[in-house]
Amino acid sequence: MKNLLWVLCLVLSTSAVAQSGSSTPQVTVIRAGTLIDGKAGTPRRDQVIIIRGNRIESVSDAASAKIPSGATVIDLSKATVLPGLIDSHTHIFLQGEDPAQGGYDANILNAPLALRAARATVAVRRALEQGFTTLRDVETEGAGYGDVGIKEAIEKGYIPGPRLFISTRAISTTGGYMLEGYAPELEMPKGAQIVDGPVEARKAAREQLDHGADWIKVYMTHRSWVGKNGELVSQPTLTVEELKAIVDETHGWGKRVACHAYSGIGLHRALDGGCDSIEHGLDLDDAAIAQMLKQGTWYVPTISPYYNDWAPADTPGGQRDRLRAALHEPSFKKALKAGVKIVFGTDMGGIPWTEPIAQEFLRMVEFGMTPMDAIQSATSRAAVMLDMEGKIGVVAPGAFADIIAVTGDPLHEIKALESVQFVMKDGEIFRGDVR
Secondary structure, X not given: OHHHHHHHHHHHHHHHHHHHOXXXXXXXXXXXXXXXXXXXXXXXXXXXXXXXXXXXXXXXXXXXXXXXXXXXXXXXXXXXXXXXXXXXEXXXXXXXXXXXXXXXXXXXXXXXXXXXXXXXXXXXHHHHHOOEEEEEEOOOOOOOOHHHHHHHHHHOOOOXXXXXXXXXXXXXXXXXXXXXXXXXXXXXXXXXXXXXXXXXXXXXXXXXXXXXXXXXXXXXXXXXXXXXXXXXXEEEOOOHHHXXXXXXXXXXXXXXXXXXXXXXHHHHHHHHOOOOEEEEXXXXXXXXXXXXXXXXXXXXXXXXXXXXXXXXXXOHHXXXXXXXXXXXXXXXXXXXXXXXXXXXXXXXXXEOOOOOOOHHXXXXXXXXXXXXXXXXXXXXHHHHHOOOOOOOOOOOOOOEOOEEEEOOOOOOOXXXXXXXXXXXXXXXXXXXXXX
């Protein structure tokens, strides 16, 4: 309780300094019992982190560190300190919609955009509470450019939340996204921007980039089912020519393209068209893995959602759900063994935001990743994918002061990351209940 009260006083005093207009940046010192810096393969003991303003100034052994006069000292000497975590696949405008309450369709047909924005505000706060100081949010699912507004609200200090890398509306084709199953005479709203042909595809990318997209999200597969030979069949969407137009335009803006792709034709079109990241990749064959290695394609597997909410086993949907999970594990293991660049992503939003985001770490470790590799997939490696190498995902001089702490040892028990107790983002303490 004393530590918590101290942190609250620190937050208030820091805020008072900011409001006074002082040009002298706050100097904060963190004493870390154990430091996992996000990049090194082994932890360091008894480290001192000096933060000036919103940047890390130095990291050194406690025995040789020089504490600046007047610095505020935070004692995390009994904790494990890490960089702020990065989730590279989320949907802040989804809430793990309950089919019994209308599911995905009700989100678009019934929920006012203001309500969806309010729920997104709660989602980003929950992410920050859990130590995720950066999210790549891969489309608003029918909420248009709502993520642009949420990002701006965070950056201007109106609401607390992680750094956001956003992809706005996403892109698919006619017959390639929800809403579906309504009378054919009705023109139903869609959860993504629909295009047909390279010209429309390029124009959609231009529109989204012009309106603030950091990444472009493309759906290269849509429905999936169990084929006649027991294989996972995934409906392809964009052609290679359509995707190449999007990739060419996006790369011209200095941005990247994320491709939702389950398996088969659509997944191979994604690679042939030059996607920068494969999202989900439930069934990666050897040719796909070889091409990903050659092209440097990132893999964001999002394992957790495919183990939740299976349909009954004796239904086509249930058979499909079980096949997805059965294929996903060997795909992940093959990609890991081959050296594909794997990045942490959860598909939160598809999973309710009330669940722990860090549950994905346990899945990754169960499938063969070392705890350190799993942590780096959510820190320094994700930062490279986001073109933020050295700025986020590391505790190192020059990086933004995004720092978290847990009382356990995540290298011994990865579930410790589900109980983050200290969160600093951009040099400001958001949560500080380490005891």
